[in-house]
Amino acid sequence: MIRSIQKIVGGLLGWTESRSGLVSFVAPLVTHRVPRDAKWWYVFGSASLMFFSIQVVTGILLATMYAPSAAEAYQSLQYIDHQVPFGWMLRALHAWSSNAMILMVVIHMSQVFLHASFKFPRELMWMVGVLLLFCTLALAFTGQIMRWDQDAYWGLGIGAAIMDRVPVIGNQLRNVMLGGPYIGGATLSRFFALHVFVLPGLTIALIGAHMALILKNGISEMPKPGMVVDPKTYVAEYEERIKKTGVPFMPDAAQRDMVFCGLMLILVGALAAYLGPVGPSGVPNPTIIDANPRPDYAFLWIFTALALMPPQIETAVLLIAPPIVVLALLGLPLLSNRGERAPSRRPGAVISYVLIATVLGTLTWLGVVSAWSPVMNAWTSLPTPPQYLVGRTPLEMQGALVMQHSQCRNCHSLGGEGGMRGPNLDNVGSRKSWDQLVRQVQQGGGNMPAYGKNLSSAETTAVVAFMTTLRNDGAPESTIPGAMERQSSPDQAPKPVLGDAGK
Amino acid sequence: MMLFGVILAAGFLGACGKMSATDPEETVVLTGSQAALMNYAQNCSACHGAQGVNGAARQLADANYLASVGRQALISITTNGVPGGFCPGFGSNDLVNWISESDAKTVTEQIDKTRVKTVAEKNAEQFAHFVDGLLQAWGKNGAAISIPWSVRSAPAGNASSGQAVYATMCQSCHGAPGTTLASTAGSVTDPNYLRLITDQGLRSAVLFGRPDRGMPSWSGPFPNQAPDRTLSSQEISDVVAFLRSTASQKQ
Numbered sequence: 038m039i040r041s042i043q044k045i046v047g048g049l050l051g052w053t054e055s056r057s058g059l060v061s062f063v064a065p066l067v068t069h070r071v072p073r074d075a076k077w078w079y080v081f082g083s084a085s086l087m088f089f090s091i092q093v094v095t096g097i098l099l100a101t102m103y104a105p106s107a108a109e110a111y112q113s114l115q116y117i118d119h120q121v122p123f124g125w126m127l128r129a130l131h132a133w134s135s136n137a138m139i140l141m142v143v144i145h146m147s148q149v150f151l152h153a154s155f156k157f158p159r160e161l162m163w164m165v166g167v168l169l170l171f172c173t174l175a176l177a178f179t180g181q182i183m184r185w186d187q188d189a190y191w192g193l194g195i196g197a198a199i200m201d202r203v204p205v206i207g208n209q210l211r212n213v214m215l216g217g218p219y220i221g222g223a224t225l226s227r228f229f230a231l232h233v234f235v236l237p238g239l240t241i242a243l244i245g246a247h248m249a250l251i252l253k254n255g256i257s258e259m260p261k262p263g264m265v266v267d268p269k270t271y272v273a274e275y276e277e278r279i280k281k282t283g284v285p286f287m288p289d290a291a292q293r294d295m296v297f298c299g300l301m302l303i304l305v306g307a308l309a310a311y312l313g314p315v316g317p318s319g320v321p322n323p324t325i326i327d328a329n330p331r332p333d334y335a336f337l338w339i340f341t342a343l344a345l346m347p348p349q350i351e352t353a354v355l356l357i358a359p360p361i362v363v364l365a366l367l368g369l370p371l372l373s374n375r376g377e378r379a380p381s382r383r384p385g386a387v388i389s390y391v392l393i394a395t396v397l398g399t400l401t402w403l404g405v406v407s408a409w410s411p412v413m414n415a416w417t418s419l420p421t422p423p424q425y426l427v428g429r430t431p432l433e434m435q436g437a438l439v440m441q442h443s444q445c446r447n448c449h450s451l452g453g454e455g456g457m458r459g460p461n462l463d464n465v466g467s468r469k470s471w472d473q474l475v476r477q478v479q480q481g482g483g484n485m486p487a488y489g490k491n492l493s494s495a496e497t498t499a500v501v502a503f504m505t506t507l508r509n510d511g512a513p514e515s516t517i518p519g520a521m522e523r524q525s526s527p528d529q530a531p532k533p534v535l536g537d538a539g540k
Numbered sequence: 541m542m543l544f545g546v547i548l549a550a551g552f553l554g555a556c557g558k559m560s561a562t563d564p565e566e567t568v569v570l571t572g573s574q575a576a577l578m579n580y581a582q583n584c585s586a587c588h589g590a591q592g593v594n595g596a597a598r599q600l601a602d603a604n605y606l607a608s609v610g611r612q613a614l615i616s617i618t619t620n621g622v623p624g625g626f627c628p629g630f631g632s633n634d635l636v637n638w639i640s641e642s643d644a645k646t647v648t649e650q651i652d653k654t655r656v657k658t659v660a661e662k663n664a665e666q667f668a669h670f671v672d673g674l675l676q677a678w679g680k681n682g683a684a685i686s687i688p689w690s691v692r693s694a695p696a697g698n699a700s701s702g703q704a705v706y707a708t709m710c711q712s713c714h715g716a717p718g719t720t721l722a723s724t725a726g727s728v729t730d731p732n733y734l735r736l737i738t739d740q741g742l743r744s745a746v747l748f749g750r751p752d753r754g755m756p757s758w759s760g761p762f763p764n765q766a767p768d769r770t771l772s773s774q775e776i777s778d779v780v781a782f783l784r785s786t787a788s789q790k791q
Contacts, residue, residue, distance in 0.1 A: 417583045423594040430726020431714075432733040435626075437596035439736075441586045442626040495735035502732075 065252075070283030071290045072258040078152070079256060081145035083294035084301050086244065088138035091305075092176075093237065095131040103183070105229035107222035110185035114317050128314035130306070135177055137305045139335045142173050150369075150390060153378035154257035157268045160370035162250040165243055167366045172240040177335050179232035185225060190321035191330035193220050195343070202352045220321075255279060260378035268375055337404030338397050345403075411456040416444040422452035429506060436503025439496045443488060451507075459485055466508040474501045576673020583630055592678055593752040597627065598744065603682030604757070605748045606675055608689050614671045619664075624738040630667075687758060687773040689747055691740045695777050702782025705775045712763045713755075717786050725755065734787035742780045746771065 054060050102121060104113035117124035146166065149155055155163035178196075182189045193215070200210040208218075216223025255275060258264075284290070318330070332340050346354060380387050412419075421437050429437070440446065440462075446455035449462045469477065478497055481487035492500070505514055570578070580592070580600075589595025592602075599605070606614065621629030688694050706717065713725040727733065728742075737745075749757035756762055758771040771779075 414582065415586070417586045418581060420585045420590040421587070421596050423589065426594065426596055430730070430733075431728050431737075432726065432730045434596045435733055435736040438587055438626045441596070442628070446586075493735070495732040498732040499736055 067287040067291075068285045069252060069255075070279050071256050071286050072279060073282045073284050073289075074259040075256055075290055076259075077293060077297070078148055078259065079290065080294050080297035081141050081148055084298050085138055085141040085145055087298045087302070088134050088141055088305070089240065089244070091134040091302075092131065092138060095127055095134065096233070096237070098127055099131055100233055105183075105225055107185065107225050110183070110225060111317060111320060114184065118314060125314050126309060129309035129312065131180075132315040133305050133309040133312065135180060136334055137301065137308075139173055139177055141301075142170055146170060147390065147394075151380050151387065152257065152260050153266075153373075153380075153383060153386070154260075155370040155374075156266045156376070156378060157271055157370075157374045158254050159250070159257065160374055162247060162254065163370045164367050165247045165250065167363075169240065169243050169247060170366075171363075172236055172243060174335060176232065176236045176240065177333060179228045179236060181333050181336075182225070182228040183232060184316040184318075186317035186321055187319040187330045188316060188332065190220060192332050192336070193224060195340075199355050202355055204356075257378075260380070262377070262379040262382050264379070265377055266375050331404070334401065338400035341400040341404040341407070407457075411447040411458050413447060415446040415455045416441050419446055419451075419454045422454075425451065425507060429503070432499050433503045433506055436499035436501070439492065439500040440503060443492065443496075443500070445500075448485070462504060462507055464507055464509045466505040466514060469504075470514070471501060471505055474504050571676075572669060572673040573677035574673075576670050577677055579670050580674065587626070589752075598748075599750055599752045600674070601678040602748065602751060603679050604685060605682075606679035607682030607684045608748070610684070611671055611675065613690075614674070615664075615667050618671060619667050622738075622740075625741060685747065685758065687747060687776070689744060691743050691780075694743060695774050697774075697777035697779070697781025699778070699781040699785040702775075702778030702780070702785075705771075705779045706782055709762050709765065709771065709775075710779065717782075728783060729786045731787045734783060739780050739784060742783055743776055746776050746779060 099117070102113065102117050102124065104110055114128070117128055119125075121127075149163065149166070178192070181192055197211045197215055197220070200214050201207045203210055212218055214224075215221070216227050258275075258278070315333070331337065343351070377383055421441065426434065426437060445462070448456040448458035449460065450457060451462055453461075455461075465474070475497060477485065478492065478501060479487060479489035488497075508514065580588075581590075584600070585595070587595050587597035588600045589597075592600040609617075617627065619629055621627050703717075710728070711717075714728045715726075717729040745755075747758050749755040751757070758776065760769055760771075761767045762769055
């Protein structure tokens with residue numbers, strides 16, 4: 038009985054194997070030998086792949102419920118979040134796993150760059166990897182459009198504006214991107230097609246190529262100072278070393294991948310459960326100027342760079358920088374495909390890496406913490422903190438009104454409420470003297486517009502009089518060392534009692 | 541693996557107690573005064589204070605003030621602002637249309653009449669609702685003052701008699717005329733102050749006082765005066781005329 042079952046099963050397996058060659062295809066993949074010293078540094082690529090798989094699975098599930106039409110997208114996200122059991126968790130996983138995937142891809146790339154694993158004979162692997170990086174970023178960008186909220190709208194608007202700046206064909210490029218001259222239903226449809234069909238397909242194809250190249254060339258060893266890559270001898274030496282000291286991928290290297298992927302999975306699952314889905318923020322409506330749109334983390338640095346860049350150089354930078362970056366990344370292994378691999382022998386590479394990482398990190402950090410947008414309704418909705426009005430003279434009270442009426446608090450905060458665009462005014466009287474305040478109000482400066490033409494001298498006097506009362510407890514009024522004392526202008530000078538003088 | 545992740549995450553979730561996804565917004569029906577106070581918080585609280593008191597501008601949570609000025613004038617001020625003052629008219633921008641009981645009634649009426657209202661009509665209605673709500677919230681038991689509050693219906697003032705009124709009734713807190721520094725409540729004869737405030741503003745300030753800041757209204761009690769000493773309409777006009785004259789003397 039058992040023997041006959043064995044015979045049938047064996048026969049079936051043999052039949053399948055003889056026709057598909059599955060085992061003879063997979064077995065070498067699983068058991069191919071990898072360098073013994075390839076330890077925890079080599080887990081990031083696998084983790085990227087795992088997060089991509091999660092994206093595929095959650096993405097397919099989301100696609101069953103998401104309505105890719107401009108009129109319904111927002112509603113369908115609300116439906117997924119609030120009506121579908123664990124629908125919000127699905128969206129949360131898709132969002133956080135996408136962030137994690139970008140992070141893993143960047144870490145993986147950093148490791149490959151710092152260990153110079155892109156050198157001979159793995160140049161093509163690096164190039165395919167660079168293309169995968171762009172696919173990942175494109176997936177992230179198009180995915181953010183799927184939310185079809187304020188962030189998506191403004192993200193598209195900025196993307197379209199960048200396209201528009203391309204000389205000669207700018208308008209056509211924008212029309213291709215948006216499906217017309219402006220953001221509408223066609224825009225969402227084509228970004229949906231990109232996000233769901235084109236880019237994932239391309240990514241899967243490129244991952245296939247990336248993997249095939251790994252098997253073809255083997256993974257690189259840990260770099261050792263003095264172990265120089267020479268295209269003439271490298272392949273033979275590598276194969277000999279692997280034959281002597283290598284270990285099979287399964288289970289020696291794969292088990293580390295699995296442990297790391299498992300930890301990452303738990304982490305992202307916990308993040309998703311704790312932080313919930315990302316967006317959608319407000320409805321995409323360009324007439325709502327009281328919006329504070331932010332791109333997702335991966336693009337915050339671009340957002341910050343554009344915000345900080347002087348307008349004169351914007352077009353030049355936007356059109357020249359991307360091709361240079363792409364060419365530099367793709368061409369890197371061609372420019373340097375031999376020689377030392379150890380970071381300690383490649384100070385230039387390490388310094389460039391630290392520099393780039395610092396710049397991108399700083400720009401991202403600024404994008405997270407900086408308040409870019411004024412609080413448009415602060416002037417009517419945020420009360421002047423009552424403690425700042427106690428014991429003030431009628432003139433100073435009028436100054437408090439001038440401050441509200443001139444919408445100062447849309448950019449400046451009082452008592453922690455108001456815009457963060459300018460410095461807070463809670464103790465501005467300790468920082469600036471009467472004269473400095475008058476100058477600042479009238480002439481502006483440091484991103485502040487000049488109010489000299491908008492305020493009468495009485496209004497300026499009143500608002501400055503109010504501001505000089507905004508001081509830390511018991512701090513004296515600020516004066517400039519060596520400057521003239523606050524002048525007793527006719528408006529400010531003590532007068533003789535009118536009753537005596539007038540009669 | 542994926543399924544495992546979801547189960548695991550769900551486990552985390554239960555542990556964190558963050559299971560409840562928020563319900564879709566319920567339609568909340570507010571009372572007229574609640575709706576008015578929400579609009580007040582959005583559009584007025586910056587100057588008039590969070591609860592209608594202790595702001596830089598006039599105290600609005602003052603039943604006597606609201607009763608004296610009256611519904612019509614309040615609607616007009618809300619819509620068109622205070623002439624010559626800082627208060628902007630809100631007529632050009634819609635008040636936020638919080639659904640209130642009175643609004644709900646209006647909607648039914650509208651359906652009855654089967655006539656679409658013009659934007660101006662709708663706006664006027666919104667402002668009327670707003671003022672009614674405010675009167676409900678803060679105007680209960682308010683008594684209108686017999687003295688006219690508006691400068692238009694006030695008697696003409698005489699600056700020199702006003703000077704005497706100022707000296708007896710105002711000077712102990714606001715200081716002698718012309719001294720802009722050093723007085724407990726601060727100078728009201730500071731020319732800059734007088735350039736920023738209208739005669740109406742001065743009259744309202746004297747008539748209604750600032751109960752939230754300890755400034756007495758027309759009915760006192762005034763410092764160093766008999767407790768039943770009050771100000772008459774004529775005296776208020778006089779003191780306003782006097783204050784105005786100190787500024788014009790200077791210019």
